[in-house]
Amino acid sequence: MAASIQDVIMLFGDSITQGAWGPGMNGFGQRLSHVYARKLDVLNRGLSGYNTDWAMPIFKQCIATKRNRDNLPKIRLLVIWFGANDACMWPSPQHVSLGKFASNLREWVDAIQSPDSLYYSPQTRIILISPPPVNTYQRRADLESRNPPKSLDRTFETTRAYAEAVRDVAQEKQVGFTDAWTVLWKAAGEDERSLARFLNDGLHLNGEGYRVMYDALVKTIGENYPDVHFDNLPFVFPPWLVHVDEAPGKAAFP
Amino acid sequence: MAASIQDVIMLFGDSITQGAWGPGMNGFGQRLSHVYARKLDVLNRGLSGYNTDWAMPIFKQCIATKRNRDNLPKIRLLVIWFGANDACMWPSPQHVSLGKFASNLREWVDAIQSPDSLYYSPQTRIILISPPPVNTYQRRADLESRNPPKSLDRTFETTRAYAEAVRDVAQEKQVGFTDAWTVLWKAAGEDERSLARFLNDGLHLNGEGYRVMYDALVKTIGENYPDVHFDNLPFVFPPWLVHVDEAPGKAAFP
Secondary structure, rough: OOOOEEEEEEEEEEEHHHHHOOOOOOOOHHHHHHHHHHHEEEEEEEOOOOOOOHHHHHHHHHEEOOOHOOOOOEEEEEEEEOOOOOOOOOOOOOOOHHHHHHHHHHHHHHHHOOOOOOOEEEEEEOEEOOOOOOOOOHHHHHHHHOOOOOOOOOOOHHHHHHHHHHHHHHHHHEEEEOOOOHHHHOOOOOOOOHHHOOOOOOEOOHHHHHHHHHHHHHHHEEEEEHHHHHHHHHOOOOOOOHHHEEEEEEOOOO | OOOOOOOOEEEEEOOHHHOOOOOOOOOOOHHHHHHHOOOOEEEEEEEEOOOOHHHHHHHHHEEEEEOOOOOOOOOOEEEEEEHHHOOOOOOOOOOHHHHHHHHHHHHHHHHHHHHOOOOOOOOEEEEOOOOOOOOHHHHHHHHOOOOOOOOOOOOOHHHHHHHHHHHHHHOOOOOOOEEEHHHHHHHHHHHHHHHHOOOOOOOOOOHHHHHHHHHHHHHHHHHHHHHHHHHHHHOOOOHHHHHHHOOOOOOOOO
């Protein structure tokens, strides 16, 4: 069995999280894995296609209850990033109403923060991320090119409303918030078609999209939770030069 | 605390492992994280600069003993990749003799495979990887450009001998073996200077080096341990379409 010698960052989300180690993308999962190497393990709990309703029972399996925590690593940072699928329009089975979406996010934050919760974990820092803006020009073209063709399932304005709901829950609960929707929208000059620079199919981030979003996430970590910023965490195991210093019988490294 | 809902792959090695999620590299850590998403977590236990002597006490902290395993994830695959630093020439403090290097590797394999070991884990598959060949032309230039300049610390032939020792231990112990030394040497047309296509400083793999080595590692997994090949492992949590099928009251996905 793997001993819990490093605490963890858990990334809980949909396909935009699941795909964040993809080749050629420099996704935010990969980049966090890199900068937190020897400090915190980064766990991919991304679930392609999932909305917050479907993810609800999985959340409760990913977090250990108070009674079952022996030996397990602490979650130092929990990043929750949903909304891209919840914002699908009814009658898509992925649709979750705006009110229920916000309520699900609140339930997750409360599960970690309420002292009477089975999942109570006061050391766990939480960051909520808003879903990225949708480029309906790209998305429609992608869906219409499928066999059989599908009709547009998301609108620009609906996803914006879900992004605002994430912001509101983060404010209400006083947890970290990375506004992926707004940073990407501004980077695109507030022009929907220009979002193609950051999205590969109108919905999922490409490498440039992940770059913008990663920078915003690291900023949130630094401003809200500097204690878990990678610059402020030591290596769990010492740098190799410590061993050289501790071996005075050996010659200095040439 | 993070519940152990996924078993793990542990990558135990030196800087070539630690850096395997680096940006722009498509390193083997990143790529395993991607293809094993929702199947196995990939843990970075790479230790830049370390040799097998320094790594010995850390190995024993990374693997849970029989007495302390409650709740912990199984290590389904343990990948051990050392030798690049052990092969430094005496009197470098990183130097570990060839005999001790092989003995350290044997000790790790035995720790997992011997029924009387505290770390006994019969379900854990083991793969040993040989260190990559050194391009002494690149390496010398890199070291001489430092301030103060350093002299060459590794030779081509010495690293070859350490690579052969890894092969011999793998054969003796009947565990998986990925011969990074040979696949890179052959890819370079058995020409030392041509190794520059695969090494960025004569020692560490670049993106192309990781590509060649990743393919060889996946081949080893498929041939030796098909039960832990990513194609043969199910998702821990169901694909999202399962939820659609289970919600007959909802309309089909448009």
